[in-house]
Structures are given as structure tokens and as C-alpha cells.
Amino acid sequence: MDNSSFQRLLTLLLLLFLIAPSWAQQSFRPKALVLKVKKDASTLQYVTQINQRTPLVPINLLLDLGGQFLWVDCDAGYTSSTYRPARCRSAQCSLAASTACGDCFSAPRPGCNNNTCGLTPDNTVTHTATSGELAQDALTLQSTNGLNPGRNVSVSRFLFTCAPTFLLQGLAKGVSGMAGLGRTKIALPSQLASAFSFPRKFAVCLSSSSNGVAFFGDGPYVLLPNVDASELLTFTPLFINPVSTASAFSQGDASAEYFIGVKSIRVDDKVVPVNTTLLSIDSNGVGGTKISSVDPYTVLEASLYKAVTEAFINAAAARNLTRVGSVAPFEVCFSTENMGSTRLGVAVPIVGLVLQNQDTVWWIFGANSMVSVSDEVLCLGFVNGGENPRTSIVIGGYQLEDNLLQFDLASSRLGFSSLLSGSRTTCANFNFTSST
Numbered sequence: 001m002d003n004s005s006f007q008r009l010l011t012l013l014l015l016l017f018l019i020a021p022s023w024a025q026q027s028f029r030p031k032a033l034v035l036k037v038k039k040d041a042s043t044l045q046y047v048t049q050i051n052q053r054t055p056l057v058p059i060n061l062l063l064d065l066g067g068q069f070l071w072v073d074c075d076a077g078y079t080s081s082t083y084r085p086a087r088c089r090s091a092q093c094s095l096a097a098s099t100a101c102g103d104c105f106s107a108p109r110p111g112c113n114n115n116t117c118g119l120t121p122d123n124t125v126t127h128t129a130t131s132g133e134l135a136q137d138a139l140t141l142q143s144t145n146g147l148n149p150g151r152n153v154s155v156s157r158f159l160f161t162c163a164p165t166f167l168l169q170g171l172a173k174g175v176s177g178m179a180g181l182g183r184t185k186i187a188l189p190s191q192l193a194s195a196f197s198f199p200r201k202f203a204v205c206l207s208s209s210s211n212g213v214a215f216f217g218d219g220p221y222v223l224l225p226n227v228d229a230s231e232l233l234t235f236t237p238l239f240i241n242p243v244s245t246a247s248a249f250s251q252g253d254a255s256a257e258y259f260i261g262v263k264s265i266r267v268d269d270k271v272v273p274v275n276t277t278l279l280s281i282d283s284n285g286v287g288g289t290k291i292s293s294v295d296p297y298t299v300l301e302a303s304l305y306k307a308v309t310e311a312f313i314n315a316a317a318a319r320n321l322t323r324v325g326s327v328a329p330f331e332v333c334f335s336t337e338n339m340g341s342t343r344l345g346v347a348v349p350i351v352g353l354v355l356q357n358q359d360t361v362w363w364i365f366g367a368n369s370m371v372s373v374s375d376e377v378l379c380l381g382f383v384n385g386g387e388n389p390r391t392s393i394v395i396g397g398y399q400l401e402d403n404l405l406q407f408d409l410a411s412s413r414l415g416f417s418s419l420l421s422g423s424r425t426t427c428a429n430f431n432f433t434s435s436t
């Protein structure tokens with residue numbers, strides 16, 4: 001080996017040394033990702049934070065379980081060197097199922113480019129939709145081994161939709177869009193699963209007070225003190241509503257939301273007499289039961305509401321609970337005197353949503369049914385959805401808190417843990433201290 005080839009070898013080795021760490025970074029493939037989810041006290045909305053753009057900017061997004069995709073306000077100061085609009089008829093447009101092609105008649109900027117395809121971002125709180133440009137940009141999230149957050153990982157071309165600032169009306173302060181976790185190819189669960197080749201599964205664990213958590217990918221989902229919530233799950237099939245439930249949609253579009261098959265309703269050990277036709281989804285997409293992180297409380301179609309609240313009032317009377325005047329938006333309230341308390345919340349009648357068989361029941365215990373409106377008064381946290389609503393039962397955020405829900409898109413099933421305090425943990429117990 002002459003001197004110059006030795007030198008070349010040395011340079012090569014040195015280069016390898018310098019490059020190796022960045023290789024490791026690039027080839028690191030996370031098993032799962034984790035997000036913090038906070039409840040906004042004034043709007044009761046569940047908000048998460050994701051880093052987007054180049055350079056990275058933390059953006060607050062409302063978490064929408066049934067949302068179609070990620071949309072953000074691009075009008076208010078969107079700057080990024082990696083923003084790319086999706087050109088008409090590109091692979092991105094077809095993945096997003098966008099057929100709308102358009103131009104923009106003002107100076108080009110994120111959200112306004114010629115020859116781009118568009119989608120319809122939907123504010124599912126106010127039920128307002130508008131058109132917006134489909135685009136890609138960098139997105140960074142924290143990986144996890146299921147116990148702690150690990151290193152941050154990026155998707156360089158994450159598809160999302162731009163929206164105008166007015167679409168933010170009705171969303172919590174500081175929020176600049178919505179993170180849709182619905183069943184489309186470009187919602188966060190599918191895009192993240194395909195970017196990192198992990199299973200098309202995700203889990204949410206909402207908390208009322210502190211940090212709740214969402215996971216993308218499979219378990220373990222470990223909550224302190226060392227409870228793997230992925231091992232507590234009971235499974236029930238997810239159903240597809242054939243007619244979109246979005247504010248604006250094309251004919252033939254299915255709903256991106258998650259529906260489950262409630263077959264009957266129980267209060268304590270009695271079956272509540274209801275019109276069971278309301279419990280299934282008809283050919284117009286009307287009826288059935290869906291899960292929503294956007295509705296703060298469970299909403300029941302008027303006749304279901306009447307039947308369930310009557311059964312609840314009777315069962316409460318049998319337990320010697322004292323009914324008091326209603327406190328809006330709730331009608332059925334009780335005095336806290338002679339109300340016992342248990343690990344599962346206050347001792348009140350237990351509401352059961354009976355699923356595919358009599359043994360598969362989503363039980364709603366005191367902690368999820370009763371809302372404290374003052375020191376002396378607790379109200380049943382269900383609201384009346386009126387006659388002929390689109391969906392008969394909407395299981396809302398309050399009823400989901402401290403229950404881990406895992407959505408398995410490939411197997412089309414939902415796993416639910418039941419109230420975690422029964423397993424001596426809560427959704428606020430993920431250890432967000434980084435292990436790296």
C-alpha cells in the first residue's frame with residue numbers, strides 16, 4: 001500500500017465515522033409513536049401538539065378521532081422551505097382521493113398554488129367545511145417503546161390540507177387545525193403506519209385533568225405503575241357507515257368515523273326498552289353508534305335519551321339517591337349526599353352498552369357517567385340529541401376518559417380497556433420523561 005492509497009483509506013474511514021451517526025438516525029425505525037393529549041378547560045376539546053415544517057414549528061391541533069385528515073391554517077404565517085403543493089393528477093391526489101383540480105388567483109404561497117388538487121377541510125366542531133389545497137410537508141413526532149418517549153422521527157412528505165384562518169372559529173385558543181385520525185388513507189394512522197411500516201393500529205387514552213396520551217402503532221402501552229393497557233382490551237367489530245358523515249362530501253363517499261354495534265342498552269341489570277331500529281345504520285347512513293372525541297358528552301337520540309334517563313332515575317331511586325333540579329346542558333342531576341364512592345367513581349346506576357353478545361358490554365361507571373357541576377350536585381353526563389339525528393348514539397369525550405381505546409384498522413376492530421382505575425392506573429399515567 002503506497003502512501004496515497006493509505007491516506008485515501010484513512011479519509012474513507014474518517015468519512016464513515018462522520019457519516020455513521022446520521023445513517024443510524026435515518027435507519028432507526030420506530031415501533032410506535034406517542035403524542036400528549038391535553039383537554040382544553042374552556043372548550044372541553046382534546047388538543048395535541050405536532051412539529052411540522054422546515055424549520056420545525058410546534059402546532060396545536062384538535063384531536064378528531066373520526067377526522068378525515070390533518071388540516072392546518074396556512075393563511076396565518078405559514079413558512080416552510082419544504083412545503084410542496086400536490087400537483088393535479090399526481091399520486092398524492094389519488095391517494096387522497098381528490099379529484100378537484102384548481103388554480104389560485106393571487107400571489108403563490110402555501111395554500112395558494114396553480115395546478116393543485118384540493119380537499120374539503122372540515123371543522124367538525126362547528127360543522128363548517130371549505131376547500132383547501134392538498135400539500136406535503138415535513139412532520140416530526142416522538143417515537144416510543146411503549147414505556148417512555150424515545151428519539152424524534154420525521155416523515156419528510158406528510159400529506160395534509162391547507163385551510164383558511166376562518167375555519168378555526170370555534171376551536172380552542174392557540175389551535176391551528178385538526179388532526180384527523182379517521183379511516184382514510186391520508187389520516188394520521190394510515191400515513192404514519194405506512195411511513196414507518198408498523199401495524200395500522202392506534203390508541204387513545206383521554207384524560208380530564210393532565211396529559212392524556214395517543215399512540216400510533218401496536219402496544220405495549222404502559223401506564224404507571226407498569227400497567228400494560230394493551231393487555232386489558234376487550235374487542236368489538238368496527239363498522240363502516242356507507243354514507244359520509246362529513247359536512248361536505250361527494251356521493252358514494254363512506255364515513256371516515258368509527259362506528260360500533262350497540263345491540264341493547266342496560267342500566268344496572270335491566271335492559272332498557274328502546275326501538276332497536278335506531279341502533280343499526282340504515283342504507284342512508286342514518287342511525288348506529290359512533291365514537292367521537294369532538295362531542296364533549298354522549299349524545300342520544302330523543303327516544304333513547306328518554307328511555308335511558310327514565311331507567312337511570314328509577315335505578316337511582318332504588319339506591320336512595322336524591323334527585324335535584326337540572327343544570328344545563330344536563331337534565332338528570334342528583335345530590336351528592338348519601339352517594340357512596342368506589343374505585344370506579346361515585347356509586348350510581350351503571351349504564352351498559354351491550355355489543356356483539358351479552359358478555360361484551362361497554363360499562364359506563366360513575367367516573368364516566370357523572371359530571372360534577374357543584375360541590376353538592378352531580379349530573380348524568382348525557383345530552384338529548386333530539387329527533388332524527390344522523391347518528392343515534394354518539395359516545396362523547398367525557399365517557400371515553402380514562403379508558404384506553406385501540407383502533408385496529410387492518411382487522412377493523414376496537415379494543416376497549418374499561419375504566420382504568422379498575423386496574424389502578426389512569427390515562428394521565430404515561431411516563432413522558434424521555435429515556436434518551
Ligand SMILES: *[C@@H]1O[C@H](CO)[C@@H](O)[C@H](O)[C@H]1NC(C)=O
Nearest residue numbers: 103104106107108112113114
Ligand atoms: C395562476 O395562473 C394565473 C394565470 O396564468 C396567474 O394569473 C396567477 O397569478 C397564477 N397563480 C399562482 C398562485 O401562481
Ligand SMILES: *[C@@H]1O[C@H](CO)[C@@H](O)[C@H](O)[C@H]1NC(C)=O
Nearest residue numbers: 049050051058141142151152
Ligand atoms: C422531540 O420532540 C419533543 C416534542 O415535540 C420536543 O419536546 C423535544 O425537544 C424534541 N427532542 C429533540 C431532541 O429534538
Ligand SMILES: *[C@@H]1O[C@H](CO)[C@@H](O)[C@H](O)[C@H]1NC(C)=O
Nearest residue numbers: 274275276277278287303388
Ligand atoms: C323505530 O325507529 C325507526 C327509525 O327512526 C322508525 O322508522 C320506526 O317507526 C320506529 N318504530 C317505532 C315502533 O316507533
Ligand SMILES: *[C@@H]1O[C@H](CO)[C@@H](O)[C@H](O)[C@H]1NC(C)=O
Nearest residue numbers: 315316317318319320321338
Ligand atoms: C333506601 O331507604 C329505605 C328507607 O329508608 C331503606 O329501607 C332501604 O334499605 C334503602 N336502600 C338502600 C339501597 O340503601
Ligand SMILES: *[C@@H]1O[C@H](CO)[C@@H](O)[C@H](O)[C@H]1NC(C)=O
Nearest residue numbers: 147148224431432433434435
Ligand atoms: C419515568 O421514566 C424515566 C426514564 O426512563 C425514569 O427515570 C423514571 O424513573 C420514570 N418515572 C417513574 C415514576 O417510574
